[in-house]
Amino acid sequence: MGPRSVVALAIDVVLHTGIALAAALYVEIATTGSSAIAFLLTYVVTSLLHRIVVQRVTATTIGKALTGLQYIRTDTGGPPKVGSLILAWFAIAYGSLGTIPS
Incomplete structure (x- = not known):
């Protein structure tokens, strides 16, 4: 994973975390x-x-x-297949488990 990919992933993680924090805050304030x-x-x-x-x-x-990155299929030059995106999501999720302190 190159430097731009690491930065892109960090931006995505911050985005996902921000949305999740907003939802958690809403649940904490507005519900039980x-x-x-x-x-x-x-x-x-x-x-x-x-x-x-x-x-x-x-x-x-x-x-x-x-x-400035895109995920392009090397065989067709088109968008990625859903299956490859799912595998990539699980690979990153699994790899992230190693960064959680025990």
Whole structure:
């Protein structure tokens, strides 16, 4: 992963985290639900939608767009397949588990 890819991923993570924090704050203030569950669910759903659905349609995420990157298929030059986006999402999610302190 090159430097622009790392920056793009960091931008996307900050975006997903911000949306999830807003949802958790709403749950904390306006309801009696668990803000931790709201944060986790919102983060996962936001990340999945952004990194799979948006990237499938536009071939880029907000982070990639801001750093001048796109996810283009090498065989056709077209947008990525949903399956490859799902695999990439799980690979990043799994790789992120190693950064969580125990």
